[in-house]
Amino acid sequence: MSIYRNTVWFVKGLQEYTKSGYEAAAKHFNSADLEVNLKGRSFVITGANSGIGKAAAQDIANKGGTVHLVCRNRERAEAARDEIIQQSNNQEVHVHIVDMSSPKQVWEFATGFTQKHSINVLVNNAGCMVNQRELTEDGLEKNFATNTLGTYILTTALIPALKQLPDPRVVTVSSGGMLVQKLNVDDLQFEKGAFDGTMAYAQNKRQQVTLTERWAKEHKDIHFSSMHPGWADTPAVRSSMPDFHAKMKGRLRSEAQGADTITWLSVSTAALSQPSGAFYQDRKAVSTHLPLASTRPSTAEEDRLLKELETMAHKFKPST
Numbered sequence: 526m527s528i529y530r531n532t533v534w535f536v537k538g539l540q541e542y543t544k545s546g547y548e549a550a551a552k553h554f555n556s557a558d559l560e561v562n563l564k565g566r567s568f569v570i571t572g573a574n575s576g577i578g579k580a581a582a583q584d585i586a587n588k589g590g591t592v593h594l595v596c597r598n599r600e601r602a603e604a605a606r607d608e609i610i611q612q613s614n615n616q617e618v619h620v621h622i623v624d625m626s627s628p629k630q631v632w633e634f635a636t637g638f639t640q641k642h643s644i645n646v647l648v649n650n651a652g653c654m655v656n657q658r659e660l661t662e663d664g665l666e667k668n669f670a671t672n673t674l675g676t677y678i679l680t681t682a683l684i685p686a687l688k689q690l691p692d693p694r695v696v697t698v699s700s701g702g703m704l705v706q707k708l709n710v711d712d713l714q715f716e717k718g719a720f721d722g723t724m725a726y727a728q729n730k731r732q733q734v735t736l737t738e739r740w741a742k743e744h745k746d747i748h749f750s751s752m753h754p755g756w757a758d759t760p761a762v763r764s765s766m767p768d769f770h771a772k773m774k775g776r777l778r779s780e781a782q783g784a785d786t787i788t789w790l791s792v793s794t795a796a797l798s799q800p801s802g803a804f805y806q807d808r809k810a811v812s813t814h815l816p817l818a819s820t821r822p823s824t825a826e827e828d829r830l831l832k833e834l835e836t837m838a839h840k841f842k843p844s845t
């Protein structure tokens with residue numbers, strides 16, 4: 526952990542990631558950007574039963590889009606679906622049960638989904654910060670399995686379907702927390718040294734940013750973006766970062782404020798004039814590195830990340 530990076534990042538966060546940071550940025554938003562009719566467009570949003578993902582799902586349903594909520598818990602997912610339908614009066618809101626930390630479930634979902642449905646936009650929102658080193662049934666470290674491997678498999682499995690429709694996009698909800706981490710491909714599952722859940726999470730979020738940059742280079746016909754929602758008051762922040770939540774409570778963004786840039790990247794024409802592969806905060810592409818932080822990976826490190834994920838993903842791919 527670098528004290529320099531953590532300090533610079535926290536000061537930046539106090540200015541930009543808080544509710545007041547959002548309000549300052551929102552003065553420059555163009556409200557017309559979100560005046561769109563999404564009827565006939567299909568959106569897949571992971572972790573959409575709560576927090577920022579649910580707020581984005583609500584926004585998109587309000588605008589007439591077909592929304593597929595990809596969640597791990599049926600009860601919570603159906604409650605969210607009912608609420609979104611009730612508030613939007615849009616019946617095209619559907620539930621799919623998938624544990625994103627299970628590579629096999631993610632593969633099976635992607636295959637089954639593309640046989641029955643179309644997809645214009647994928648929002649990789651599901652995420653977790655597990656503070657102890659826990660393993661999934663498959664023996665994978667849980668943060669890595671959910672945040673990195675699950676995102677990797679879902680995205681690569683859906684890319685062919687995305688390419689079949691006009692204006693395809695992939696938005697990945699990363700975190701400004703990734704700024705404190707340099708890509709580390711030597712220990713993807715945090716087997717070495719003392720385990721720190723916050724740093725494991727930040728490393729996964731850095732990996733998501735790298736993946737987004739690489740996907741954008743490889744698939745020019747899809748608009749890819751990663752983003753930071755700011756610091757929003759959600760169940761994840763309350764349960765995984767109770768001290769941070771208690772300290773920052775009155776200064777955190779609402780879930781809707783956190784979701785604003787997800788919706789903007791997913792639906793606006795304005796987002797398409799911005800570069801594919803960039804990292805966004807409050808509707809603007811921003812740097813993926815803090816000044817003087819020495820966090821830039823080499824191309825060889827990026828290549829290794831992709832290779833390792835491809836190998837792992839392949840291991841869990843059901844034979845057809």
Ligand SMILES: NC(=O)c1ccc[n+]([C@@H]2O[C@H](COP(=O)([O-])OP(=O)(O)OC[C@H]3O[C@@H](n4cnc5c(N)ncnc54)[C@H](OP(=O)(O)O)[C@@H]3O)[C@@H](O)[C@H]2O)c1
Nearest residue numbers: 572575576577597624625626650651652700756757759761
């Ligand atoms: N809130 C912030 O300040 C903040 C800042 C930076 C980045 N983010 C990112 O924003 C995204 C949304 O988080 P949030 O703050 O809105 O928290 P949240 O309300 O707890 O939402 C997280 C969502 O991810 C789902 N999820 C977690 N693990 C899953 C799994 N294995 N399979 C399927 N779904 C799973 C959760 O499902 P359950 O309800 O079943 O747990 C929930 O729906 C995350 O990627 C997070 O890292 C948030």
